[in-house]
Amino acid sequence: MSLVELAVAVIAAALALGELWFFLGPRPKRQRVRPSAGVIQEIVVTTRNGFRPDTIPVEAGKPVKLLFYRDEGTDGSGRVVIEGAGIDQELPPFKITPVTFTPKEPGDYSFRTDSAPLVGRVVAQVGRDSARSNLGKGHAKHG
């Protein structure tokens, strides 16, 4: 084997190892900056023969941004009205329309289309953190 061939073999081996390390090796932890974390509660609501989801659990006291996506072009679901929040918003077809409000107190906040009987509700709760820490205890209770 000539010197050139040896050099090529060594470089190829080094490249292969480097390539394996690059693709499969350990990675540095990425810093995730979340300016909105803990503030806005965003949920996508699809309007097509009804709201989906039609029941939206959220935390009371924090702003809620409902991203309405009207997946139909027929009449009857052209606007959304959120009772008690003073919101009456147009929903253009096949577009996402954000609607933001803050459910200050725990309870149900209904929303509906303007003329049609499509109804959904934002369900505001308190105490999510303790509920999350209790998750699984239901199963433990019944064994």
Add this chain to the structure above:
Amino acid sequence: MARVSASFPVEGLVCGTCAAAVQKKLIEEPGVLDAAVNFATGRATVTFDEQQVQVSRLIKALREAGYDSAKATVSFEIENMFYSTGASRVERELAKVPGVIRAVANQATARVTVEYLPGLVTVSELEDEIRSAGLAISPPSSREDAAKRRLKKSRSTALKFTTAAFLTLVTLVGSLPLAADRTVAGLTLTGNLGPVLDELFRSLLPQLYQLDPRLLRIGLLGLTLPTVLWCGREFFAHALGGLKCRTADPATLVAWGIGAVFVYSLVATVIPFAAPELAPAAGVYFDAVNGAVAVLLLGRWLDSGSKGILGCFLGRLHDLLPELARVQREGVDTQVPVQDVLVGDRVIVQPGETVPVDGVVLEGSSTVDESALSGVGKTAKKEPGHRIFAGSLNQSGSLVIRAEAVRQDTVLAQMVRLLEEAQLGKTRRQRLIEKIAVFVPPFVIAVSLGAFAAWFALADSAAVLLATLALASVSLIACPWVLSLAAPAAVLAGSGRGAEYGILIRGSETMEALKKVDTFVFHRTGAITEGKPAITHVLGAKKSDGSVVGAADLLRLAASVEARSKHPLARAVVEAARAKGIEPLPVERYVEMPGRGVRGIVGKYLVEVISVRHARERSLDLGALASEADSHMLKGRSSVVVVVNDTVQGLIVVADPLKSGAKQAIARLKQMGYRLYLLSGETRQAATLAAKEVGLEHVIAEVAPDDKVEEIRRLRNEGRVVAVVGHGREDALSLWEADVGFAIGAVGEPEVAAAQVTLLREDLAAVPAAMELSRRTIAAGRNGVLAAAAYHLLAIPLAAGLFYPWSGFVLGPVLAAAAASLAGWAVARMSLSVSNFRPSTGMS
């Protein structure tokens, strides 16, 4: 009363008993009229009086019980998730985001679905995370626009392929005068065509051979640039996106392989101008670059036709619902958008129209085609009182329907949701294959470098060229995406095919679980019988004065207490009474005694309707009725005893005929090697007779409803993998407890309709058909994976030139890319062959 219903997720459900506990907790809340918690879907559906209770109160109750309902779900359509590496990468990255509960990326449906806690992460942050993993999110659009976009994409791929193919031919011909420089031409399979073509084109295009070779190379480079910069741009762009995230996928291999040949040819083109003394006549292989891109585009074009089988089926279901409905309001017929129809509206459906809501026929009679819901092509007669479902096609007469479920609450909408949710699961094996597939591209690149070094060292002449060709061939021949796509593609095809037969299977986890089933447990009522019991005899007991209790009195008393029960037998008693013009009397202190019967106070009397077994346990004097009960039992009929103030007043005999085809279906399951049980609350003798009639071998009898779950648990503890076939709400608990629950004839039973397997048709033949389908699906997926693995084990050494010493040729990049495209297409077809499945039980 403002009666409304709501459906919300329930988190923390670990087993069927959890679902039952939550359901009980919800029903106990004041104002709740009904509640159903589905373990399989992890959702609660509650009907309640809005004036008495709010959903926030119900969720609070859930939390107090140790469960929660806080998660939201969002789904993104991805434009460029062609490979499982993309799916694994995005799942991995999303899982690290605080607030994300679960992320599932499905390569076959090109969707990423994320369950998350609102407030901890926003939808836009999830989108950013997906984009930073190198994936592009499709903008939301109507289905028509999405279809147009797909068509546009397919046409664009076809145009790029045509362009690359044309440029391949042109550059191949253009390279002929340079054949003398292509020292390797005789070694490659494609290169062997050279002398033949050379002879032909030398006479056809003599001017071509008089061109300056250096200018010819420049011309060939110019003809290859459109292929690299436009036709094959997506491979390079995708590979670059992967590099940013330190991920290699098949696009990386393509870019690496084609890039190597292109760079080699580029250097060979430029050097004669820059430094003529260094490389007087190195060959160029621009035709190989064009050819490789062309065949890869052809493969992708063919592949685009293989996907979307379930998507097509879901689209068909979506399209079943009409946009307009004709309703009668205040005596006037008006056409309104279907979402304007209210529960309770009178809806008119003319012949040829599709039923827009679920409801009950009030007026008219007609035949309707329910094939969309049941998978059965035949029509059903509909008359006043019959239930009718959205999506059915009215064929003959005009019907007036009272709407009972509209929009998202219809069975059709539930079916669509079920099939969509079914695509979220991945089996452990699938995840393992996806993990392995992630390692394949980096290893192939390493092997290609090894092949480069080996050829460089061992070749006698043209070492750099041969080494480059080996590197390119190894990179282009690998198609690791088929490894990870084979199984999910088979599941997609299997789910879609099953749905066409009215068999809804909840995704790959259920498919795999079905394969492991070795035992079937059948409930009797509704599962192996029609589930529509009818009263055959009403026998009064002899009074002390020698007279006999009248049949009408007996029916009135029985119907009064049974009117509160939802049991099919109770409904039969009430219907029989009403048919004779007997109205039930008011009842107080009504109590259900599971497995034994019901009781209540009617007027001054304590009236009980109980099983013969329970009457015997209590040593009640049945007199001559005892032998009557036994004699009817031998004929396959059940009896209930009517007791007033602890005195037997008579016997009501009920017959529930076997489902047609039940015997054949059981015989087929037996033939397939399953152990078959009948689970019944009846006496051992009655249950054994019933089992014998249908051909079931084993009987678990005299089991109270609450203990049925225990029996399923016992069988599972014995090491059996148990499938339970049941019908209706009464069987829901044991369906949850089973390894796989089959809900049969579940149209209109939403709480059962989401068992792992839902059989929309009443035909028991659907059970062996589901088993055959799952076996075929798993086999197709497994064969696809094995074929893909075998292909790589053979193809990579071949491309590396390992067989050169014996065969005398190397594969070359064009043939390597062609082999990869062909293999990918063949494996995909192998997986999708399930879509031709036909059950052996002769279902239509």
